[in-house]
Amino acid sequence: MYVAVKGGEKAIDAAHAWLAEERRGDLSVPELSVAQIREQMSLAVNRVMAEGSLYDPDLAALAIKQARGDLIEAIFLIRAYRTTLQRFGGSNPVDTGEMSCDRRISATFKDAPGGQVLGPTFDYTHRLLDFKLVADGAVDPADERAVETETTPHIMSFLNKEGLIEDDVATDGATPPDLTREPLELPADRSLRLQSLTRADEGFILGMAYSTQRGYARNHAFVAELRVGTCCVEMEIPELGFAIEIGEVEVTECETVNQFQGSKTEPPQFTRGYGLVFGQTERKAISMALVDRALRWAELGEDNVGAPAQDEEFVLYHSDNIQATGFLEHIKLPHYVDFQSELELIRKLRRTPETHMTEAAE
Amino acid sequence: MNEYNFAYLDEQTKRMIRRAILKGLAIPGYQVPFASREMPMPYGWGTGGVQVSAAVLTPEDTFKVIDQGADDTTNAVSIRKFFEKTANVAVTEETGEASVIQTRHRIPEQVLTEDQILVYQVPIPEPLRFLEPSEVETRKMHALEEYGLMHVKLYEDISQHGAIATAYAYPVKIEGRYVMDPSPIPKFDNPKMEMAAIQLFGAGREQRIYALPPYTKVVSLDFEDFPFEASKADQVCGVCGAEDSYLDELITDDEGGRMFVCSDTDYCRTRQGNIT
Numbered sequence: 001m002y003v004a005v006k007g008g009e010k011a012i013d014a015a016h017a018w019l020a021e022e023r024r025g026d027l028s029v030p031e032l033s034v035a036q037i038r039e040q041m042s043l044a045v046n047r048v049m050a051e052g053s054l055y056d057p058d059l060a061a062l063a064i065k066q067a068r069g070d071l072i073e074a075i076f077l078i079r080a081y082r083t084t085l086q087r088f089g090g091s092n093p094v095d096t097g098e099m100s101c102d103r104r105i106s107a108t109f110k111d112a113p114g115g116q117v118l119g120p121t122f123d124y125t126h127r128l129l130d131f132k133l134v135a136d137g138a139v140d141p142a143d144e145r146a147v148e149t150e151t152t153p154h155i156m157s158f159l160n161k162e163g164l165i166e167d168d169v170a171t172d173g174a175t176p177p178d179l180t181r182e183p184l185e186l187p188a189d190r191s192l193r194l195q196s197l198t199r200a201d202e203g204f205i206l207g208m209a210y211s212t213q214r215g216y217a218r219n220h221a222f223v224a225e226l227r228v229g230t231c232c233v234e235m236e237i238p239e240l241g242f243a244i245e246i247g248e249v250e251v252t253e254c255e256t257v258n259q260f261q262g263s264k265t266e267p268p269q270f271t272r273g274y275g276l277v278f279g280q281t282e283r284k285a286i287s288m289a290l291v292d293r294a295l296r297w298a299e300l301g302e303d304n305v306g307a308p309a310q311d312e313e314f315v316l317y318h319s320d321n322i323q324a325t326g327f328l329e330h331i332k333l334p335h336y337v338d339f340q341s342e343l344e345l346i347r348k349l350r351r352t353p354e355t356h357m358t359e360a361a362e
Numbered sequence: 363m364n365e366y367n368f369a370y371l372d373e374q375t376k377r378m379i380r381r382a383i384l385k386g387l388a389i390p391g392y393q394v395p396f397a398s399r400e401m402p403m404p405y406g407w408g409t410g411g412v413q414v415s416a417a418v419l420t421p422e423d424t425f426k427v428i429d430q431g432a433d434d435t436t437n438a439v440s441i442r443k444f445f446e447k448t449a450n451v452a453v454t455e456e457t458g459e460a461s462v463i464q465t466r467h468r469i470p471e472q473v474l475t476e477d478q479i480l481v482y483q484v485p486i487p488e489p490l491r492f493l494e495p496s497e498v499e500t501r502k503m504h505a506l507e508e509y510g511l512m513h514v515k516l517y518e519d520i521s522q523h524g525a526i527a528t529a530y531a532y533p534v535k536i537e538g539r540y541v542m543d544p545s546p547i548p549k550f551d552n553p554k555m556e557m558a559a560i561q562l563f564g565a566g567r568e569q570r571i572y573a574l575p576p577y578t579k580v581v582s583l584d585f586e587d588f589p590f591e592a593s594k595a596d597q598v599c600g601v602c603g604a605e606d607s608y609l610d611e612l613i614t615d616d617e618g619g620r621m622f623v624c625s626d627t628d629y630c631r632t633r634q635g636n637i638t
Contacts, residue, residue, distance in 0.1 A: 008435055008436040084366065
């Protein structure tokens with residue numbers, strides 16, 4: 001006699017217990033602390049903060065620990081937490097021109113006021129495994145120099161005297177729409193697109209940006225400036241009547257200039273793409289700038305060549321890794337009922353193919 | 363972060379969802395955009411249904427969750443536990459006892475009453491999606507009542523296969539106006555949608571809510587010469603002997619031996635109780 005399978009609840013509890021054990025790993029190996037992750041896995045922490053849309057290195061490190069290093073799972077934990085937080089206001093726009101830069105490079109001008117500052121980058125390392133780190137991670141202190149007190153101006157701001165680069169698009173000062181509080185409705189304006197791109201999956205945006213470089217809506221990007229550093233966040237406090245600093249965030253900003261032959265509506269000039277992402281997240285910021293530029297085809301009067309990176313709906317609807325991974329992985333859930341109905345259908349279609357075919361044709 | 367609001371969501375969010383539900387009830391079958399939240403379970407695992415349930419549950423409610431018709435499938439257990447924990451509501455497996463039933467892929471066999479709300483989890487709310495991938499376009503098509511494409515698809519099915527090759531998520535027309543996706547229920551369940559209970563549909567990832575007020579007219583799309591047929595396996599339940607319920611097919615041995623049992627576990631268990 002058949003007895004229906006019961007015990008989903010017990011199975012879930014047992015699975016969770018096993019998961020916790022696996023997360024901890026071999027007990028003879030010391031446990032990772034959240035502080036260790038925050039300090040020594042900082043680029044992972046940055047990615048989790050950027051795509052989780054929550055600037056909190058400690059919580060991001062905790063999420064990475066809990067997620068066993070699965071960054072998309074960690075991003076999910078952060079998103080699910082952030083959505084419960086009360087929103088008590090919005091900050092003033094952050095002035096990246098006032099950024100205290102750790103790194104600032106330009107690929108378009110050999111030298112510019114403020115100079116080229118490499119900062120902590122993998123760029124010119126040789127990718128050779130450093131076996132010394134297996135035994136000993138001790139590092140000699142790096143050289144230091146006095147802190148720059150002058151702010152580093154944006155390269156584009158003072159090299160556009162000739163007017164060859166598209167003017168920065170002026171905003172009307174209106175509060176931009178909030179992707180996390182309003183459903184995404186298309187067409188999206190640029191601020192909404194940028195919001196979506198900055199929290200988008202790094203791999204997806206990288207792939208989209210790369211596709212533009214390989215000729216799918218190629219937009220010939222140069223990195224005019226890439227800067228990484230900390231910015232103050234200020235907020236108007238109604239009771240005080242003025243803005244006060246409430247903290248600082250590390251961000252990566254990328255401005256590209258893109259070759260542009262001109263269109264019916266715009267003269268030949270360099271156009272811009274923009275990327276801004278929490279933390280040191282250069283790959284993402286550059287990718288974002290390229291995709292931003294590709295999505296601006298309509299506003300610049302370019303042709304839509306049908307490339308994926310030009311398709312706002314395609315990019316915005318598929319770039320969120322939490323949505324994507326959830327829906328992708330849901331196919332692990334039981335589909336007995338739909339499968340059963342398909343099974344019946346296939347049986348039926350196979351049983352009487354010819355008779356129906358002739359009937360339908362008549 | 364130990365303290366969560368009743369049924370997890372904050373009151374502002376619930377209010378936003380309730381507004382979407384009311385709008386959905388006012389325009390049956392119309393997909394209302396809503397600012398879906400990240401829930402502590404993945405998108406695609408019932409976040410739309412969970413948000414709708416969270417918005418309609420009150421402390422006095424009795425809650426039931428089914429997945430594939432069963433109360434004890436893992437995701438149904440997970441969602442039921444979530445509301446036990448965050449809303450502390452009474453839960454039940456008995457269809458008749460529940461005031462709110464959240465479901466994935468089935469409508470209970472037992473006829474629902476005016477005192478009940480049925481909440482569907484919806485993966486892809488747009489019935490036209492696989493005919494037209496762009497949301498901008500499909501919204502236009504609904505606005506203009508431009509459903510020719512769907513009829514062409516059904517016609518092509520018949521000309522190629524001799525039957526409409528849609529077995530679940532079979533499209534329906536609501537009160538002669540909107541074509542609606544009934545969620546991936548088997549087409550066997552479609553006729554049950556004209557019911558006394560309120561039906562609410564939540565698609566979290568796609569940020570859409572839609573609804574059917576009680577006794578709304580729901581017509582499964584078909585042609586005069588190829589009428590809609592609510593089909594199921596031509597078998598009876600191997601456990602309770604039911605002839606009128608939707609059946610799951612089970613492989614019972616290495617030789618491919620099979621048996622059929624009710625997918626609605628509560629229905630099957632109740633019948634077994636009545637038999638003994």
